[in-house]
Amino acid sequence: MSNRRQFLKSAAALGAAIPAGAAAQTKSDHDKQHAHNMRQAAAAQPRPYMFLSQDEVAFLDAAVSHLIPKDELGPGAKEAGVTYFIDQQLFGGYGSMARKYTQGPWPEGTPQQGYQSPLTPAAVYRAGIRDTNAYCQKTYGKTFGALARAQQDEVLKGLDGGKIELEQVRSPFFFNMLLANTIEGFFADPVYGGNRDKAGWKLVGFPGVAAVYTSFIEKHNVPYKAQPVSIADITGRLAKVDEYGHPIHVMLDDDQAGA
Amino acid sequence: MTTKLKPVDVVTVGVGLTGTILAKELADSGLKVVGLERGGWRDTHPDFDMPHAHDELRYARRHELMQDLSRETLTFRNAIGDTALPMRQMGSFLPGEGVGGAAVHWNGVTWRFLPWDFETRSRTLARYGAGQLAEDCTSQDWGVTYDELEPHFDRFEYLYGICGKAGNLKGQIQPGGNPFEGPRSRDYPNPPMKTSHVGAIYGKAARELGYHPFPAPSANMTRPYTNPYGVTLGACVYCGYCERFGCEMGAKASPQTTVLPVLMKNPNYELRTLANVIKVNLDFDRKRATGVTYVDSRGREFEQPADLVLLTSYVFNNVRLMLLSGIGKPYDPAANTGVVGRNYAYQTNGNVTAFFEDKVFNQFMGAGALSMMIDDIDGDNFDHTGLGFIGGGWIGAASSGARPIDFHPVPSGTPRWGSEWKKAVSRYYNRAFGITTHGACQSYRGNCFDLDPTYRDAYGLPLLRMTFDFRQNEYRMSDYMTKKAAEIAKAAGASRMNVNPRTGKYSIVPYQSTHNTGGAVMGADPKTSAVNKYLQSWDVPNVFVIGASAFPQNGGYNPTGTVGALTFHALEAIKTRYLKQPGPLA
Numbered sequence: 128m129s130n131r132r133q134f135l136k137s138a139a140a141l142g143a144a145i146p147a148g149a150a151a152q153t154k155s156d157h158d159k160q161h162a163h164n165m166r167q168a169a170a171a172q173p174r175p176y177m178f179l180s181q182d183e184v185a186f187l188d189a190a191v192s193h194l195i196p197k198d199e200l201g202p203g204a205k206e207a208g209v210t211y212f213i214d215q216q217l218f219g220g221y222g223s224m225a226r227k228y229t230q231g232p233w234p235e236g237t238p239q240q241g242y243q244s245p246l247t248p249a250a251v252y253r254a255g256i257r258d259t260n261a262y263c264q265k266t267y268g269k270t271f272g273a274l275a276r277a278q279q280d281e282v283l284k285g286l287d288g289g290k291i292e293l294e295q296v297r298s299p300f301f302f303n304m305l306l307a308n309t310i311e312g313f314f315a316d317p318v319y320g321g322n323r324d325k326a327g328w329k330l331v332g333f334p335g336v337a338a339v340y341t342s343f344i345e346k347h348n349v350p351y352k353a354q355p356v357s358i359a360d361i362t363g364r365l366a367k368v369d370e371y372g373h374p375i376h377v378m379l380d381d382d383q384a385g386a
Numbered sequence: 387m388t389t390k391l392k393p394v395d396v397v398t399v400g401v402g403l404t405g406t407i408l409a410k411e412l413a414d415s416g417l418k419v420v421g422l423e424r425g426g427w428r429d430t431h432p433d434f435d436m437p438h439a440h441d442e443l444r445y446a447r448r449h450e451l452m453q454d455l456s457r458e459t460l461t462f463r464n465a466i467g468d469t470a471l472p473m474r475q476m477g478s479f480l481p482g483e484g485v486g487g488a489a490v491h492w493n494g495v496t497w498r499f500l501p502w503d504f505e506t507r508s509r510t511l512a513r514y515g516a517g518q519l520a521e522d523c524t525s526q527d528w529g530v531t532y533d534e535l536e537p538h539f540d541r542f543e544y545l546y547g548i549c550g551k552a553g554n555l556k557g558q559i560q561p562g563g564n565p566f567e568g569p570r571s572r573d574y575p576n577p578p579m580k581t582s583h584v585g586a587i588y589g590k591a592a593r594e595l596g597y598h599p600f601p602a603p604s605a606n607m608t609r610p611y612t613n614p615y616g617v618t619l620g621a622c623v624y625c626g627y628c629e630r631f632g633c634e635m636g637a638k639a640s641p642q643t644t645v646l647p648v649l650m651k652n653p654n655y656e657l658r659t660l661a662n663v664i665k666v667n668l669d670f671d672r673k674r675a676t677g678v679t680y681v682d683s684r685g686r687e688f689e690q691p692a693d694l695v696l697l698t699s700y701v702f703n704n705v706r707l708m709l710l711s712g713i714g715k716p717y718d719p720a721a722n723t724g725v726v727g728r729n730y731a732y733q734t735n736g737n738v739t740a741f742f743e744d745k746v747f748n749q750f751m752g753a754g755a756l757s758m759m760i761d762d763i764d765g766d767n768f769d770h771t772g773l774g775f776i777g778g779g780w781i782g783a784a785s786s787g788a789r790p791i792d793f794h795p796v797p798s799g800t801p802r803w804g805s806e807w808k809k810a811v812s813r814y815y816n817r818a819f820g821i822t823t824h825g826a827c828q829s830y831r832g833n834c835f836d837l838d839p840t841y842r843d844a845y846g847l848p849l850l851r852m853t854f855d856f857r858q859n860e861y862r863m864s865d866y867m868t869k870k871a872a873e874i875a876k877a878a879g880a881s882r883m884n885v886n887p888r889t890g891k892y893s894i895v896p897y898q899s900t901h902n903t904g905g906a907v908m909g910a911d912p913k914t915s916a917v918n919k920y921l922q923s924w925d926v927p928n929v930f931v932i933g934a935s936a937f938p939q940n941g942g943y944n945p946t947g948t949v950g951a952l953t954f955h956a957l958e959a960i961k962t963r964y965l966k967q968p969g970p971l972a
Contacts, residue, residue: 193804228456315442315447315791332815340626341621341622343748344748361436
C-alpha cells in the first residue's frame with residue numbers, strides 16, 4: 128500500500144474532508160497541516176441550527192435517515208448533514224420563498240398548476256412536522272422521532288401516498304418538498320452544510336465542481352475516478368487549480384473509488 | 387411624476403440575444419440607441435468565475451440567473467374556462483433576467499428550422515390534404531421562406547461561432563452532416579464537437595437502424611474563435627455545466643461573448659440596467675409609438691422618447707407589453723379574431739432513459755450542445771400518411787453534464803426513496819443516459835395569451851395569462867418518436883429502459899424546455915398575424931417585435947438559431963428600407 132493511499136484512508140477514517148490537492152505536494156506541509164487543523168476544529172464544533180427547533184431536528188434526522196439510509200454503500204442523508212442543510216435553506220432565501228411569486232389569492236388549483244400554498248417552505252416544514260407528530264402521538268402514543276423504524280417507515284409512506292391527512296398542509300406536498308430537499312442536501316456542494324465529506328458525490332462517483340475534460344471525453348468506456356473537489360477546497364486553496372480555477376484532479380485507485 | 391428624457395433614435399426593451407445584435411448594428415450606422423434591461427449587469431468575469439459559477443444548487447435549483455418571479459410571473463391554466471393561477475416558482479421553462487437574457491444560461495444547441503417549417507400549412511395541405519390538420523389547428527405559413535432567411539442564418543452562425551458539420555452545401559449532401567437540413571451557402575464556422583461515449587454508441591445504433599446521425603450544431607466553441615465583430619471566444623473544456631450556468635471560459639456564445647464587448651464601447655449606445663419597461667407609449671391615434679415608460683431601481687418613472695421601439699425581451703414580455711400598451715388587437719379565442727396572444731406554442735418533449743450493465747459513460751463530462759442526433763423523424767422528412775399527425779423533431783442523446791441533484795436516473799419500478807433507491811442511484815449514475823425526443827408543437831385556437839383578470843405584478847399591472855395544453859397531434863407524434871428512440875436504445879444494448887412519451891395534460895411543474903413560442907406571430911395576413919414578415923407591428927409600424935414570439939407554431943428544433951436569423955432578417959429591412967422611409971414594410 129502506498130503512502131498516499133495510507134494518508135487518504137486515515138484521513139477518511141478521521142472524518143475529515145480530504146483536501147483534493149493534498150497528494151499533489153504543491154503547498155508546504157506546514158500550510159497543509161494548518162488548513163487540516165482548521166477544518167478539524169470547524170468540524171468538531173456543534174453546528175448552530177438557525178431555524179429548526181430541537182424537536183424538528185429530531186424529526187428530520189429520523190425522516191431523512193429513511194429517505195437516504197446509511198448502509199453498506201456508505202453514509203445516509205442524516206450522516207451527510209442533510210438536516211443541517213435543510214435548516215440553513217429554510218432560514219435563508221429558499222425558506223422565505225425569495226424570488227418567487229407570493230401574492231394571493233391561493234386556491235389549491237390543479238396538480239398541473241404547481242405550488243399554490245400560501246405557506247413558505249419554512250412554514251410548510253413547521254406545519255408539516257407539527258401535524259405529523261400530532262398524528263404519530265394520536266396513533267402510536269409517541270412523536271415521530273421516538274417511533275420504531277418500521278413505524279417511521281409506515282408514517283413516511285402514509286405521507287408520500289397521501290393516506291395520512293394533515294391539518295394544515297397536504298401530506299404529499301410536505302413529503303415531496305422534504306424528499307426534494309433531502310436529495311438536494313445529499314448532492315449539493317458541501318458549502319451548504321449537507322453532503323458532508325462529499326458522501327453523496329462519493330456514492331455516485333461525481334467529481335464535484337467543473338473540471339477540464341477536453342481530452343478525457345474521447346476516452347470511451349473508461350471510468351474516471353477522481354477525488355471529488357468542492358467549492359471550499361478551491362477557495363481554501365486545498366485543491367490545486369489551473370489558471371481558470373478548475374481543479375486538477377487527484378485520481379483514485381480502483382479500490383478507493385466506490386461506485 | 388414621470389421624468390421625460392431626451393429623445394433617442396432607438397430603444398430596445400431587453401438586452402439579450404436579439405437586443406444586443408440590433409443595438410450593435412444600428413448604433414454602428416450612427417443612430418443613438420438606448421438598451422433598457424430590467425435585470426442587472428453581468429459578465430464572464432467576475433460573475434461566472436470558478437468555482438462559484440458551477441454550483442448546482444445555486445444555479446440549477448435556485449435559478450440565480452433566471453427571472454425574479456416575486457416581481458413578475460405569469461398565470462397558467464390548461465383550458466379556457468379554467469381559473470389560471472400564478473406560476474409561483476420556476477418549473478417547465480426558465481426565462482432569463484439580466485444582461486444577456488436567457489442566452490447566458492442556455493445550452494447552445496443552434497439549429498436552422500427546415501424549409502418545410504416556414505410553410506407548414508401550405509405544404510401539409512399540398513401533400514396530405516386538409517384532413518391531416520386538426521380542425522382547431524391554427525398553424526400557418528410564416529410569410530417568409532427558408533431561402534429568404536438563409537443569408538441571415540449564415541450571419542448569425544458566424545457571429546455566434548456555431549460548431550457543426552454541414553449536411554447540405556448548396557444542394558450537395560455532405561457525409562457526416564444532417565442530410566435533411568435546408569441548403570446552406572457555406573459550412574459552419576467551426577468544426578463539430580468531440581464525440582462522447584454516449585454519442586458514439588447512440589450514433590452507431592442509429593446508423594445500424596438506417597438513420598443518419600450527426601453531431602448537434604453547437605454554440606460551445608470547439609476552438610478559440612474570433613467572430614466578424616472582432617470578439618474572441620475561448621474554447622470549451624467540456625466541464626459539463628452549460629444549461630442554467632454562465633461559462634467561465636467565455637466559450638459559450640452569448641451576448642457577453644459575441645457582441646457586448648464591442649457594443650459597450652460604441653458612444654452611440656447607452657445601456658440602462660435595473661430599468662423595467664412598463665409600457666410602450668402611443669400617440670393619440672395609436673398608430674405611432676412615441677417611446678417607452680420605465681421604472682428604475684429607485685422607483686423613479688421615466689419616459690424615454692424614441693423614433694423606433696424594438697421589443698427584444700423574452701416571448702412572454704414581448705406579448706405582454708403589446709397587450710398592456712394596446713399595440714394590435716388582442717386575440718379572442720372564442721371568436722378566433724384578433725392577433726396579439728394568438729398561437730402560443732411550446733415543445734413536445736419525450737424521452738427514453740437507457741440503462742446499461744457493462745458500460746460507463748462519465749456523463750458529468752460534456753457540454754450543453756454535445757449531442758449526437760438524428761433528424762429523420764422531423765418536420766416532413768418522413769411520410770406522415772396514415773399517421774394522424776404532422777411534424778416531428780430531432781431525436782438525440784446528449785452529454786450535457788450530469789449534476790447529481792437533477793441527474794440520478796433509476797429504472798422505472800424502483801422506489802422513490804430508501805435503500806433500494808440509493809442502490810439504484812449508485813449503480814446507474816454512471817451507467818445510464820437519456821435520449822430526448824424533441825417534438826414540434828402546432829398552434830391551436832385555445833392555446834393563447836391574454837392579460838390575467840386577477841393577479842398583478844410588482845407595479846400593479848396585470849400578469850400575462852397562458853392557456854395551454856397538448857393536442858392529439860402532439861401526443862401521437864410524441865408516441866411515434868419515442869417508440870423510435872426506444873428502438874435505438876435497444877439497438878445500443880440497453881439492459882433496461884424507461885420510455886416516456888408526452889402524455890397527459892401539460893403541467894407547468896417539471897422542466898421541459900425554455901422553448902416557448904408565439905403570441906405575436908408573423909405572417910402575410912394582418913388578420914392572423916401581429917407582425918409582418920419583417921417582425922414589424924401591422925398596427926404601429928415603428929414597433930418591431932423580435933424573438934420566438936414571432937413563430938406561428940413551433941418546429942421540432944431548439945429555437946435560438948431561427949431567432950437569430952429572424953433578427954438579422956428584420957435588421958436588414960430596418961437598415962435598408964425602414965430607416966430610409968419609415969412606415970409599413972409590408
